[in-house]
Amino acid sequence: MKLLELAATAFFLFLASHLMLTGSVAAYQVTLNVHNKCLFPIWPATAPNTGYSVIADGGFYLPSGKIQRIYAPLTWSGRIWARTGCKFKSNWKPACETGDCKGRLACNGLIGKPPVTLVQIALHGNQSKSSFYDVSLVDGYNIPVSVTISQTPEQCTIRGCLQSVNDVCPQELQVLNKKGEVVACKSACLAFDKDIFCCRNAYGTPEKCQPSVYSKIFKDACPCYYSYAFDTPPPLVNCASGEYVITFCPSGWGDAYTSI
Template identity: 70%
Template structure:
């Protein structure tokens, strides 16, 4: 009888401990809802910063109009972007027209090939402290994206672009596919690799590295994004939330770009 009671007690303890661990895990997670409002499929990708785990296998397919739920540790740091024009069934290298990661569907920690619009995330690991995130065009642009919390709070929201950067991209910054279509727009740093555009070496301070004609063009089209390394005031958002929505081609996307991408 004593043995039977011991087994029952151990069983109940195991259940309670499992429930406790489950609750702890849920409490220490953040959910990203990645939504595709583009009129074409995309292949979102993730890459962690050093010391952080890979989430969502590093990449997945997302058809037009669908949403993918991603779970991340509550202290996760990394980047999220979308790849376009992918064909993983072929032996082409790269497999994607923009944002490619060595021809793989699951990037598995690899960083995408620029130019690609980057969502940069720094979760703080304590829901009493705000998370930090921004959208960067420092390496260039391939798609507009918005970021907000699930409640769509104004102070937590990064809006999309008001103009079509691909249709207005200067020829010297254009990335063109095999059909002659502009699929992305490089930053001046990526295109020319000059210290003055990349804000490095003698131009490595905000006082020395100023906006240029290209970064101003990016800023005019996408005012909520980083247009170059020392963009000021920094378009960095901080928000306390356990759920965020990342929307590629949000409703604020320019109608011209919708038309050009069909």
């Protein structure tokens, strides 16, 4: 009898661990399908907001054309971005041209160095409660991204950009790599650290903080994203789903980024 009890316990332990390893517990999680449609590899990264857990170790490698499925708790809040031009086995400081998190592959909760195109998510992962998500250029831009849910209704979709912000980035906002190529574009707030661009202190209300010539460049290129803190109407999406698709370079690199 004792042997039978031990065997049953061992079986249930095996079954539980098998379900966790195979992803069959996804019914209790939200699925994030991270797709790299760029013509180059990227290193997607995640960082939780205060009080939430780290997901996907905070970062991973994703070759061109590949999809990585990651899981988040039903109620998770945080940010997702793509790092580019990374060389982790070199003496580079930082290791990535954009979005670096202190030279680590697995950011493990660290926030990436701006400017980056930032996906912000607050999940409520069942069909009866909506999740909130947006794409922000408040600190700047590196590559385009789209966000949608599995059923792809239009009102739940954040599309990519009409053109690359890097192509129209003013010189004073440009971030260059060692080859002199523009790999990211700072926001005016990040570049100049002035209240009028950062919507703070005397400019800390929607009435006082208006679009600048710089934020208008971002908005013209990427109309579905936040171009500055008080962007109106707020490009915040509110939809319910247990599965999301986050696509970097939704139409490749060098094309118009209008399709998913």
